[in-house]
Amino acid sequence: MNKPEAASIGLVKRARALAPLLAEEADEIERTRRLTPKVVSALIKNGLYKSLLPKNIGGFESPPMVFMEMLEEIAKADASTAWCVGQCSVVGMTAAYLDADVAHQVFGKPDDIAAWGAIAHAVQAVPGGYTITARWDFASGMRQANWLGAHVQVLEADGTTRMRPNGTPEIRTILFPASSATTHDMWNVIGLCGTGTDSYSVENLFIPDSHAALRDDFSALREKGPLYGITTYSMFGLGFGAVSLGVARATLDAAIDLARKKHSVGIAAMKDNSAVQGLIGRTEAKLRAARAYHFSTAANAWQEILNTGKLSEQGRAAIRLSATYTIHQSAEVVETAYHMAGATAVFKSNPFERRFRDMHTIAQQIQARDNHFEDVGKMILTNSVIPRGPTM
Template identity: 45%
Template sequence: MHEHTSTDRDSRRWIDAARALASLITAAAPEIESGGKVTAPVMAALHAAGLFRLLMPKSIGGAELHLADFVQVIEEIARADASTAWCVGQASGCSFAGAYVDAAVARDVFGPPDAVLAWGPSTKQAKAVPVEGGYRISGSWMFASGSRNAQWLAGHCPVLDKDGKPQPGPGGRPVEITAMFTKDKAAISDVWNVMGLCGTGSDNYAVTDLFVPQTYTFTRDLPADRRENGTLYRFSVINVYGATFAAVALGIAAATLDSFIDLARRKAPNMSSQLLRDNAAIQQQVGYNYARLQGARAYLLQTLEDMWETLQPDTECSPAQRLHLRMVSTFVIQQAREVVDYAYHAAGSTAIFTSHPFERRFRDMNAVTQQGQSHMANFEAVGQMLMGG
């Protein structure tokens, strides 16, 4: 697949950096899966290439990369190993924190060359109680992808008033803060026994009555809390995750289809002397699935390019734009799933052996589709909007 890039930004550098690590990551993929985390040599190489700093603000040494370029980097990593790409993508979304807290705090969290912050999604099993100088937080969270290689964790916590009720914020919505703390402050539960994305090590974690200084907290996607005004940080973190998961799906699908094309050049079905590549039905199906994948990819990249342009110089993402990007991300993931499903089944019995990455990619792809950003229900709100709801 070809990159979709702009000539006025240094996107080629980062895509090439990801591609240069492909052989290392591919070779480590079985160990990443069996060990439940990205291996130390791969982590070191990713950090050395700056691939955990792509969405960090330039003011703290990050690349503050155009989102259309970032998803292409994630796509390249996912072609080698989906779990590694997922961890880089998750940590990069977490690094948005550097755009919200004071520069000194951002440098404390993200300054070390191997810095990784991990967090799980919002939960009702959390609370933040205001006290002098900060908050006392308690809660338990799930799905902290990449936390086994992280130094810092964070928890999204609704803020309670003195009566224990949710504190209202702008527009009357309850206030939710994100509180950052070092990983040694949390109790970690190893629960990651799953069928796909095994290498993400998405453990549970909990804290009880932990004091977190106010300077180490922020409110996601609230412009008033945002220190950085770059275009990147006008995207919501949720939208960034959606586009990232779509990029992981694209990488898995591209690698799976490539593997089938390679297999088709060599394999003849049992009881047949004709190679798969010479079968007219296979030719048609491969062409169709290639077009399906290219079309979905182009849709995602063009949407990100268009949104980026409309957000300059001082506008925010509108609800309609956020909804559109969520729809596009879901659509791309579902299209990628169809491509993987085709290639896996077309490969026949070859695909079921663990010695070939077909089966791991099939499992990883189906794990991606279980995440909320992938659910077909996301199209409901789009349908409502289109019909005047």
């Protein structure tokens, strides 16, 4: 194991060590709908936002499995924190597409954090760059960020859409200081309340050419490390699947702990109830199987990248299938644990109610859409080969 890889694995230990702080701050994170200053400071101090940044600007370039395990550990304590760290870390991969001086400007300091919203709108090409007036939604982690971004199409001076050689619209990721935008407090939701996934807008903003990178276009990469052979979209799938596993693990552990202790008048103790015993066994197996599948899919993708330099269409499909399935299985685990806890689960003072809401908010996100199963099924039926994992 080389030193950089060993250093990135240390991120998992750091994440695990933050659990007491995250548990202590969880109620305030929920109430204020954003991470608290104590939590953000601890995340920055431990370098957890830098896991996917290039090494030459102070990042770790962590293998996907390390990134996933780090998020899993954070999510066991607080899903909103894990979601923000995952989102902003993947945004940091944009540094691999920027000139070195711009990458240092945007991501070089320990507290440099970027966030972005959903793909939408178009920039107008002008001499030296682009201009845009627009508003974007779903920018998780933007309350900690000092840079914002967006994925946009490009309109030429004559108003036509700039096209790529393959005939699809060119998509660029623009980056600009958060101070250039107006934020809109919109995140009033049932779960992942602390992510502060609000909206932001800009008015006639100029974006220099240097701050408008080609999105997930391997031909435009400035960094050649293997990590950047995977798209940000695929990395989101791996990361958010890992967040769901962390939430599920913590919820099931809480149910197991309750079953060891809970007694009801006139009813056998939960730990002595054969129905409860069987339910815990089956649910434990479901969670372990989902985790093994998701992490092995990441390991296979990583090996493909090490061998070939980038992830194939089939490899990306394998991640999409794994992420979607893992989130759905995690939701089922959380539901089972929640119902197993009975009336205990409905009280905010107990470790079930918030995780139930967080998990079902994760399951509503784009990474968990049912149509991903259809997309992969179509590939299989048209004889495309989807990686199936290692054989014994």
